[in-house]
Amino acid sequence: xxxxxxxxxxGLSKVYNETxxxxxxxxxxxxxxxxxxxxxxSGCGKSTTLRMIAGFVSPTEGTIEMNGRNISExxxxxxxxxxxxxxxxxxPHMTVAENISYGxxxxxxxxxxxxxxxxxxxxxxxxxxxxxxDRYPEELSGGQQQRxxxxxxxxxxxxxxxxxxxLSALDEKLREQMQTELTRIQQELGVTTVFVTHNxxxxxxxxxxxxxxxxxxxxxxGSPGDVYNEPxxxxxxxxxxxxxxxxxxxxxxxxxxxxxxxPLGQFVTADTSFMEGRPVQVLVRPEGMQVAAAGAESENTLxxxxxxxxxxxxxxxxxxxxxxxxxxxxxxxxxxVKKRExxxxxxxxxPSACRVLPDPQPSEREVADQPAMGVFASE
Amino acid sequence: xxxxxxxxxxRLFDGVLGRVKDxxxxxxxxxxVTMLTVFFLLPTLYLFATSFxxxxxGAYYHFGFxxxxxxxxxxxxxxxxxxxxxxxxxxxxxxxSVVFGYPIAYWIARVESKNLKRALLxxxxxTMWITVIIRAYAIQVVLSSNGILNEFLIAWTPINNPVTSxxxxxxxxxxxxxxxxxxxxxxxxxxxxxxxxxxxEASRNLGASRIQTIRHVVLPLSKNGIAGAGALVFILxxxxxxxxxxxxxPSEWTLPVIITESVNQNLNVPFGAVLSMVLTGLTIFFFxxxxxxxxxxxxxxxxxxPEGDADG
Numbered sequence: 001x002x003x004x005x006x007x008x009x010x011g012l013s014k015v016y017n018e019t020x021x022x023x024x025x026x027x028x029x030x031x032x033x034x035x036x037x038x039x040x041x042s043g044c045g046k047s048t049t050l051r052m053i054a055g056f057v058s059p060t061e062g063t064i065e066m067n068g069r070n071i072s073e074x075x076x077x078x079x080x081x082x083x084x085x086x087x088x089x090x091x092p093h094m095t096v097a098e099n100i101s102y103g104x105x106x107x108x109x110x111x112x113x114x115x116x117x118x119x120x121x122x123x124x125x126x127x128x129x130x131x132x133x134d135r136y137p138e139e140l141s142g143g144q145q146q147r148x149x150x151x152x153x154x155x156x157x158x159x160x161x162x163x164x165x166x167l168s169a170l171d172e173k174l175r176e177q178m179q180t181e182l183t184r185i186q187q188e189l190g191v192t193t194v195f196v197t198h199n200x201x202x203x204x205x206x207x208x209x210x211x212x213x214x215x216x217x218x219x220x221x222g223s224p225g226d227v228y229n230e231p232x233x234x235x236x237x238x239x240x241x242x243x244x245x246x247x248x249x250x251x252x253x254x255x256x257x258x259x260x261x262x263p264l265g266q267f268v269t270a271d272t273s274f275m276e277g278r279p280v281q282v283l284v285r286p287e288g289m290q291v292a293a294a295g296a297e298s299e300n301t302l303x304x305x306x307x308x309x310x311x312x313x314x315x316x317x318x319x320x321x322x323x324x325x326x327x328x329x330x331x332x333x334x335x336x337v338k339k340r341e342x343x344x345x346x347x348x349x350x351p352s353a354c355r356v357l358p359d360p361q362p363s364e365r366e367v368a369d370q371p372a373m374g375v376f377a378s379e
Numbered sequence: 380x381x382x383x384x385x386x387x388x389x390r391l392f393d394g395v396l397g398r399v400k401d402x403x404x405x406x407x408x409x410x411x412v413t414m415l416t417v418f419f420l421l422p423t424l425y426l427f428a429t430s431f432x433x434x435x436x437g438a439y440y441h442f443g444f445x446x447x448x449x450x451x452x453x454x455x456x457x458x459x460x461x462x463x464x465x466x467x468x469x470x471x472x473x474x475x476s477v478v479f480g481y482p483i484a485y486w487i488a489r490v491e492s493k494n495l496k497r498a499l500l501x502x503x504x505x506t507m508w509i510t511v512i513i514r515a516y517a518i519q520v521v522l523s524s525n526g527i528l529n530e531f532l533i534a535w536t537p538i539n540n541p542v543t544s545x546x547x548x549x550x551x552x553x554x555x556x557x558x559x560x561x562x563x564x565x566x567x568x569x570x571x572x573x574x575x576x577x578x579x580e581a582s583r584n585l586g587a588s589r590i591q592t593i594r595h596v597v598l599p600l601s602k603n604g605i606a607g608a609g610a611l612v613f614i615l616x617x618x619x620x621x622x623x624x625x626x627x628x629p630s631e632w633t634l635p636v637i638i639t640e641s642v643n644q645n646l647n648v649p650f651g652a653v654l655s656m657v658l659t660g661l662t663i664f665f666f667x668x669x670x671x672x673x674x675x676x677x678x679x680x681x682x683x684x685p686e687g688d689a690d691g
Contacts, residue, residue, distance in 0.1 A: 103585035
């Protein structure tokens with residue numbers, strides 16, 4: 001992070017009706033060529049943030065800077081930012097070529113027809129759709145339309161590319177293709193990109209850096225590995241992938257271990273970041289769980305019954321219900337463990353697989369809207 | 380179902396119901412066709428026949444055949460002048476209604492608050508609740524030489540003499556536009572509201588100004604709405620009677636006014652029939668022309684398809 005950031009958000013807020021803080025004082029520095037994803041549930045403020053960068057929503061507080069220059073007061077057409085829309089929004093009355101060269105046509109710069117034709121051809125090559133210049137958008141499939149939308153937004157070589165859930169209108173298979181395609185094009189051009197999605201898998205596979213948003217705030221900013229393996233809050237842990245969460249209280253801290261008292265029993269964790277007596281939640285990812293061999297002695301064990309078996313290829317996912325009626329998600333190598341539905345098993349997890357997170361206040365927990373996984377009636 | 384267990388009445392009822400069901404589409408189409416035949420087609424044909432009946436001075440007319448009525452239309456240049464008046468007034472009204480109506484329609488279509496949008500649409504419709512006669516007199520009150528406008532101008536500006544009068548070309552145009560603007564606005568509103576607002580955002584994002592966005596995106600995608608509004612206003616304006624009658628001097632009188640004159644003042648029904656046939660023919664001619672020229676299907680007269688139709 002030695003170089004000056006390309007795009008900076010400084011204390012950016014958007015307040016609706018004087019009280020609703022859709023985006024609440026967020027800061028972000030995007031490096032040149034970086035692919036940053038804003039991810040979060042619907043209504044978390046990610047689209048509002050993107051629309052503020054594009055200039056369609058004016059910030060209530062804070063500034064947006066590009067190359068150190070404040071652009072928050074500029075109208076959308078003066079920002080030199082490309083955008084791909086969720087609804088694709090190709091001009092239906094224009095051909096593919098006219099759509100792609102639209103930015104050049106309305107530009108104050110005088111582009112000649114041959115320059116425009118050349119650029120259109122270049123862009124169509126980039127998105128691997130050469131020869132489609134004279135087609136109309138309605139003659140193209142959804143995936144093709146989205147690619148033309150991308151080509152259109154890149155034709156003027158913008159400083160920053162904004163992607164507003166561009167893949168959510170596509171079907172599953174097409175979406176995966178387009179993910180790869182988008183990543184390839186983004187890397188080929190090295191264009192600074194801000195991507196918005198509610199799909200955590202999309203965020204994980206495509207981004208250099210992920211911003212997890214909740215309730216107008218940035219919950220966590222980090223690499224995909226960081227937010228998955230080292231979530232800083234229950235919300236992030238829960239939103240980014242599957243999780244087993246056990247609410248409890250820190251009982252004691254040893255030199256390199258911490259014991260957490262939960263209604264399911266005491267768990268030994270390798271995470272000593274919380275003081276004794278703090279209400280916490282213990283996070284164990286499904287792949288951190290193991291199915292213990294019969295009679296084997298180990299720390300952190302739970303007995304339960306296999307309820308559902310999902311074979312996901314080389315990995316099998318078990319949904320296990322404990323005697324205390326808590327549902328666990330366990331993922332193990334398919335060839336190592338073979339259990340059937342209804343079978344009684346013992347699940348264990350090593351202290352190193354545990355991460356201890358601060359227990360959110362009940363009100364916050366409601367906002368996080370977590371599933372009933374690991375939540376107890378006794379609380 | 381066995382018919383032995385049900386009564387005759389029930390069977391009769393089922394039979395009739397079955398027939399109604401079998402012929403349902405003919406009944407549905409038949410009702411308006413009958414209405415149009417009885418109340419439009421037959422009267423029009425009778426009117427057409429009347430235009431060939433000889434006139435009785437001081438009385439009405441008798442059955443017979445003469446070309447005198449039609450000859451009078453072509454012999455006297457005054458009727459060509461009235462025809463020109465009618466077309467010119469309609470054309471000017473159409474252009475002003477569309478040009479002024481478009482920004483209003485665009486604004487209402489893009490207002491964010493749903494309540495404000497409803498209020499604005501209601502206001503547009505509300506102007507049509509007041510009868511055109513009252514509106515015409517209101518315009519006269521405002522514009523006449525000792526009316527509100529002139530008194531204000533004389534009292535508060537260096538102007539010393541009335542600049543408008545209660546009747547004439549300007550009041551007629553104002554009255555016509557006032558009457559037909561709502562039709563133009565509502566027709567174009569439907570068309571603009573169907574354009575995806577994201578298209579305008581995309582255009583702005585690609586560096587187009589507001590004006591460029593309207594010119595390159597909104598206007599082309601609402602052109603069917605504009606054409607529909609123009610055709611509607613023009614056809615309505617050709618047939619307008621009250622406004623030219625009340626606000627126009629004889630030089631602004633239109634065919635409908637002359638038709639009334641001919642029938643009510645001169646008791647010349649056959650010649651009134653001739654002029655009526657000319658008016659009907661004109662209306663049909665311009666309607667067909669509008670449909671042909673603009674390549675409009677019947678659905679486009681109602682409004683553009685969502686996203687605007689890509690007619691490439």
